[in-house]
Amino acid sequence: MKFGICNEIFQGWSLEKSMAYAAQAGYDAIEIAPFTLAKYVTEISSAERQRIRELSKTTGITISGIHWVLVQAEGMYLNHTDAEIRLRTTQYFCDLVDFCSDIGGKSIIIGSPKQRNVLPGVEPQQAWHWATETFRHSVNRAEDKGITLCLEPLSPAETNFINTAEEAIRFVQQFKSHNFKIILDVKAMCSESKPIPQIIRESWPHFAYFHANDCNLKGPGFGDVDFKPIAAALKEVGYTGFVSVEVFKFEEGPETIATKSIEYLKRTFE
Numbered sequence: 001m002k003f004g005i006c007n008e009i010f011q012g013w014s015l016e017k018s019m020a021y022a023a024q025a026g027y028d029a030i031e032i033a034p035f036t037l038a039k040y041v042t043e044i045s046s047a048e049r050q051r052i053r054e055l056s057k058t059t060g061i062t063i064s065g066i067h068w069v070l071v072q073a074e075g076m077y078l079n080h081t082d083a084e085i086r087l088r089t090t091q092y093f094c095d096l097v098d099f100c101s102d103i104g105g106k107s108i109i110i111g112s113p114k115q116r117n118v119l120p121g122v123e124p125q126q127a128w129h130w131a132t133e134t135f136r137h138s139v140n141r142a143e144d145k146g147i148t149l150c151l152e153p154l155s156p157a158e159t160n161f162i163n164t165a166e167e168a169i170r171f172v173q174q175f176k177s178h179n180f181k182i183i184l185d186v187k188a189m190c191s192e193s194k195p196i197p198q199i200i201r202e203s204w205p206h207f208a209y210f211h212a213n214d215c216n217l218k219g220p221g222f223g224d225v226d227f228k229p230i231a232a233a234l235k236e237v238g239y240t241g242f243v244s245v246e247v248f249k250f251e252e253g254p255e256t257i258a259t260k261s262i263e264y265l266k267r268t269f270e
Helices: 015-025 046-059 083-102 124-145 165-173 196-203 228-237 254-269
Strands: 002-006 029-032 062-066 107-110 148-151 180-185 207-212 242-245
Touching (some): 002 062, 002 254, 015 029, 015 046, 015 254, 029 242, 046 062, 046 083, 062 083, 083 107, 083 124, 124 148, 124 165, 148 165, 148 207, 165 180, 180 196, 196 228, 228 254, 242 254
Parallel strands (some): 002 242, 029 062, 062 107, 107 148, 148 180, 180 207
């Protein structure tokens, strides 16, 4: 199994320092949140993109992809009632594919719950249709660039649009593309009625990425979620992609979060 970590864990650190520390701690990859670099990826120059790509080589850590892609990118919304906003979002997802490709990433994690909520007065079927149309061009761009879009089912506490792995799979299957999959996230799966190992087995081979965290919003091993049956299920289905640490509470500090998370994962997956 390959292990990754999200760069926003290293709050206030430079990307170079974050990548170097992650590599030293034993991670294979780092996952980059664009909002830690700029408000919009279109503001990140080609020279800076090349520098980030080179940092991957010099620090010895892979860039697995990008996530939190609509955070701070004001004016973006998957299924908004305003057609101009949806068109702007359609183009921005193409921009995200280009950015991910330019820095050497392979996956785009699409969570961003606040930018996909079904708005008041909108029928769920209509929101589904609008979101589907928003993704069409970026799926084609992803196929051209060798990037995989990964839609993230999130809990009802976070969004009212696509809350289960089953729903997310149904959404991406509309596109009949190997470059549009889902991501499974432990925190999010905790909100489903099914056991996490069952969700993993039922979702294979439709997921292409995996987030490791706990329902308490901390890292793996920092809460009550037992990762042993999760690891067993991932091995059983033959998943060989990244298991990436993503947390939402940072009080332990980046060094402790990073080191203790990977120590726990390596013990669990060995």
